[in-house]
Amino acid sequence: xxxxxxxxxxxxxxxxxxxxxxxxxxxxxxxxxxxxxxxxxxxxxxxxxxxxxxxxxxxxxxxxxxxxxxxxxxxxxxxxxxxxxxxxxxxx
Amino acid sequence: xxxxxxxxxxxxxxxxxxxxxxxxxxxxxxxxxxxxxxxxxxxxxxxxxxxxxxxxxxxxxxxxxxxxxxxxxxxxxxxxxxxxxxxxxxxxxxxxxxxxxxxxxxxxxxxxxxxxxxxxxxxxxxxxxxxxxxxxxxxxxxxxxxxxxxxxxxxxxxxxxxxxxxxxxxxxxxxxxxxxxxxxxxxxxxxxxxxxxxxxxxxxxxxxxxxxx
Numbered sequence: 001x002x003x004x005x006x007x008x009x010x011x012x013x014x015x016x017x018x019x020x021x022x023x024x025x026x027x028x029x030x031x032x033x034x035x036x037x038x039x040x041x042x043x044x045x046x047x048x049x050x051x052x053x054x055x056x057x058x059x060x061x062x063x064x065x066x067x068x069x070x071x072x073x074x075x076x077x078x079x080x081x082x083x084x085x086x087x088x089x090x091x092x
Numbered sequence: 093x094x095x096x097x098x099x100x101x102x103x104x105x106x107x108x109x110x111x112x113x114x115x116x117x118x119x120x121x122x123x124x125x126x127x128x129x130x131x132x133x134x135x136x137x138x139x140x141x142x143x144x145x146x147x148x149x150x151x152x153x154x155x156x157x158x159x160x161x162x163x164x165x166x167x168x169x170x171x172x173x174x175x176x177x178x179x180x181x182x183x184x185x186x187x188x189x190x191x192x193x194x195x196x197x198x199x200x201x202x203x204x205x206x207x208x209x210x211x212x213x214x215x216x217x218x219x220x221x222x223x224x225x226x227x228x229x230x231x232x233x234x235x236x237x238x239x240x241x242x243x244x245x246x247x248x249x250x251x252x253x254x255x256x257x258x259x260x261x262x263x264x265x266x267x268x269x270x271x272x273x274x275x276x277x278x279x280x281x282x283x284x285x286x287x288x289x290x291x292x293x294x295x296x297x298x299x300x301x302x303x304x305x
Contacts, residue, residue: 021265023211025238037194040266057265059196064241064260072242076258081265 002056003089007033009060010088019047022086026078031062034079042083056084150223157188158220158270159291163284165197166275179270183220190219198261199272200298205252207245207260207298208269209237215263217270221296228297238262248299271298279305 003009013028021043037057045052060082065074103109118126132138161183165172175182179195195217198206210216211234216224227233236244241260242252252258261269273295279287282305294300 021212023262023264025211037267043265059267064258068239072240073254073258076241076260078238078260078262080262081267083265 002036003033003058003084003087005033005035009033009058009082011060011082012086012088016044018044020044022082023080025067026060026062026080026082029062029067031060031066034059034061037081040083042085058082058084058087060087150218153219154222155220155291155293155296156288157222158217158293158296159288160284161186161188161197161220161270162272162291162296163288165272166279166287167284172272175272188219190217193217193219194267195220195270196261196267197270197272198259200274202274203255204257204259205245205250205298206269206271207237207241207258208263208271209234209260210263211235211238212264215268217268220270221293225293245299248294250299250301271296273302276302276304 008030009032010030011022011026011028015024015027035058037059039054040057041052042055043052058081059079062078062080063074064071064076064078067078129138129143133140133143161175164186165175171182171185174185175197176199179197180190180193182197183190183195198208200206210228214224214229216228218224233244238260241258245252245258263269273291275287276290279290286305290303290305292300292303295302
């Protein structure tokens with residue numbers, strides 16, 4: 001099921017090795033789907049030239065004050081592209 | 093006097109520091125690249141002219157491409173709407189060969205400023221902006237742009253008011269980003285070509301603002 005813009009999501013805290021496009025500083029953080037980018041081949045396989053399934057890619061928006069408690073301007077935001085398998089839909 | 097450095101023996105007679113020569117051994121991957129390129133040429137799969145043409149094509153891409161897109165968006169509201177809706181299609185519509193690149197344009201307004209970074213590597217809209225500046229790929233920029241972006245911007249000479257919302261965009265996956273800067277005041281009578289001259293590379297990364305007319 002594709003998540004709609006505005007949906008609250010949490011980034012999983014797993015730490016697999018390999019070509020991972022989810023930055024560490026966002027793992028475990030909560031954000032909001034900014035837009036749906038569509039299906040893209042999973043880079044975690046693509047980088048190793050093995051068959052790569054497509055995954056829905058989202059732009060997720062986080063508040064700076066949530067990522068960094070000492071942020072100079074907590075209301076500023078950070079947007080990042082997150083694949084669906086990194087999104088914990090049950091734990092907003 | 094800038095060249096008066098006689099007491100520093102690590103400087104050349106011209107007063108500039110010596111740069112370390114790159115006369116170490118080739119790395120594994122450099123050797124691999126040379127071997128494959130020479131084999132491809134030897135087997136007739138590629139010609140040296142084709143390789144040179146590809147290098148020239150990469151070097152020919154410059155921020156002027158992105159500046160033309162920005163200036164068009166400043167003067168053509170319908171184009172601006174299309175650019176913000178689908179950056180890739182808008183760039184293609186202007187005749188830029190952006191290949192399979194997925195472009196997202198983010199707009200600076202009176203109360204919003206955007207900044208682009210790629211914390212994981214050096215993702216950059218090369219087809220529109222050319223090669224990225226060296227600092228864009230440094231660990232310092234990549235980490236500080238998400239950790240303390242307002243401090244980074246001040247070092248670039250952009251001091252954001254406290255009531256401006258800063259939106260940092262980390263190019264973590266398949267998208268590439270370009271900032272659509274706000275059109276400077278006093279440019280109402282300028283042509284699209286004149287406007288494009290005001291659009292700097294850094295203003296399209298978000299570390300700068302367009303030049304004043």
